[in-house]
Amino acid sequence: MRAFLGRLGLAAGLLLAGPAAAQDEDPVEHGKYLVHAAGCVACHTVPKSEKYLAGGVALKTPFGTFYTPNITPDEKTGLGTWSEAQFLEALKHGRAPDGSAYYPAFPYTSYSGMTDDDAKALFAYLKSVPAIEQANREHELDFPFGWRWLAGVWQSLFFEPRPFKADPDQSEAWNRGAYLVQDLGHCGECHTPRGWLGATEQDKALSGNPEGPEGKSVPNITPGKGGIGDWSESDIAWYLKTGFLPDGDYVGGAMVEVVTEGTSKLTDDDRRAIAEYLVSVPPLPTP
Amino acid sequence: MRKAVGALTGALATIWLGQALAADSPKSLVEYRQAVMKSIGASTGAIGMIVKGEVSYTDQIPEHADAILEMSLLVPKIFPPNSTYDDYNKTDALPAIWKEPEKFKTAVEDFQKAAAHFAETAQGSDMDATTNAYLELGKTCGGCHKPFRHKE
Numbered sequence: 440m441r442a443f444l445g446r447l448g449l450a451a452g453l454l455l456a457g458p459a460a461a462q463d464e465d466p467v468e469h470g471k472y473l474v475h476a477a478g479c480v481a482c483h484t485v486p487k488s489e490k491y492l493a494g495g496v497a498l499k500t501p502f503g504t505f506y507t508p509n510i511t512p513d514e515k516t517g518l519g520t521w522s523e524a525q526f527l528e529a530l531k532h533g534r535a536p537d538g539s540a541y542y543p544a545f546p547y548t549s550y551s552g553m554t555d556d557d558a559k560a561l562f563a564y565l566k567s568v569p570a571i572e573q574a575n576r577e578h579e580l581d582f583p584f585g586w587r588w589l590a591g592v593w594q595s596l597f598f599e600p601r602p603f604k605a606d607p608d609q610s611e612a613w614n615r616g617a618y619l620v621q622d623l624g625h626c627g628e629c630h631t632p633r634g635w636l637g638a639t640e641q642d643k644a645l646s647g648n649p650e651g652p653e654g655k656s657v658p659n660i661t662p663g664k665g666g667i668g669d670w671s672e673s674d675i676a677w678y679l680k681t682g683f684l685p686d687g688d689y690v691g692g693a694m695v696e697v698v699t700e701g702t703s704k705l706t707d708d709d710r711r712a713i714a715e716y717l718v719s720v721p722p723l724p725t726p
Numbered sequence: 727m728r729k730a731v732g733a734l735t736g737a738l739a740t741i742w743l744g745q746a747l748a749a750d751s752p753k754s755l756v757e758y759r760q761a762v763m764k765s766i767g768a769s770t771g772a773i774g775m776i777v778k779g780e781v782s783y784t785d786q787i788p789e790h791a792d793a794i795l796e797m798s799l800l801v802p803k804i805f806p807p808n809s810t811y812d813d814y815n816k817t818d819a820l821p822a823i824w825k826e827p828e829k830f831k832t833a834v835e836d837f838q839k840a841a842a843h844f845a846e847t848a849q850g851s852d853m854d855a856t857t858n859a860y861l862e863l864g865k866t867c868g869g870c871h872k873p874f875r876h877k878e
Binding site for chain 1: 767768769770771773777779867872875876
């Protein structure tokens with residue numbers, strides 16, 4: 440194990456050092472790092488467009504097509520008039536400022552575990568980016584999902600905010616990895632299968648989703664059958680940094696943006712933490 | 727007019743994507759293409775093993791970089807019109823390749839440029855620059871695979 444870590448250290452030296460994620464830095468800087476860890480850019484910015492965080496990305500799901508909203512501080516079409524408390528309520532409890540419920544296409548189900556400090560830093564950063572005026576596009580949902588009040592019913596059935604709890608028996612890196620995977624990175628939103636009403640099935644966590652976004656299947660990332668049991672921790676960290684799989688193939692589908700706008704911009708320490716956590720999750724077969 | 731534009735686009739597509747090889751079966755064309763792509767993947771896999779420290783052949787990166795560059799020159803020539811999913815359903819190549827030949831051409835050229843830059847940088851001793859060039863190369867893989875290849 441020591442030798443392995445030593446090698447990894449060497450490899451890390453060969454790679455470029457990522458941005459530091461110091462805890463005591465200014466909230467805006469910290470939030471800037473978090474938008475990548477939390478995957479905000481990948482969903483709220485149309486790929487290759489100049490309209491950073493102005494939304495409008497289509498998420499095709501079995502329930503219809505969702506269009507992500509504008510999260511720039513524009514007063515008319517973005518979060519310009521929001522208070523910090525309203526933002527935390529939206530992010531961690533799935534409630535819009537007008538009290539209505541968000542559809543779980545917005546991963547508040549995962550973000551509910553985000554620390555308040557991280558959520559506030561995210562808000563501080565989002566308030567600091569250039570405001571872009573771009574009206575939100577209506578979702579195009581199949582009957583009857585277009586009735587938004589159903590999202591409230593859904594929440595009462597399936598959603599309970601779940602603050603992150605560190606496991607004292609595990610290392611600090613493992614716990615950081617668990618937080619990054621479950622809460623900030625919300626990996627399970629795509630990699631965990633969903634039941635018929637769209638709730639993730641936690642007893643099958645991270646075992647893959649045959650009906651993922653864009654109608655494509657999403658792979659099993661547990662060490663179980665059909666999963667990534669033959670990947671080493673350094674394979675996972677390297678993949679998250681570069682997009683290259685251990686066999687030399689390159690990441691595809693929706694994961695392209697997750698890597699280019701998300702995991703490639705994390706620190707080597709955070710990627711190693713994700714890897715340490717992922718190799719330890721319960722091995723499950725692909726559903 | 728529309729017809730003429732269509733014909734012209736079709737002609738351009740043929741020149742760029744490779745002549746229709748009527749004598750070769752779609753199955754063989756697809757399998758050949760996959761063999762070429764896998765050879766690129768074999769090189770990137772080998773580079774990954776070196777950079778991850780699994781093997782200490784750090785002086786062998788330039789050879790793999792050259793191999794990727796050589797193969798990148800074949801990529802535009804191995805998508806003839808009779809090698810689509812409709813011709814042989816074991817290909818992951820998406821119809822967009824033939825529907826949007828100009829976009830595909832740009833994406834392949836980006837890959838070739840990045841491969842050339844990586845091969846050149848790998849000759850030097852600046853490991854940071856080499857790693858950087860490699861990360862840029864990876865992005866061009868995604869630049870083509872995301873719009874033009876079906877993958878879970």
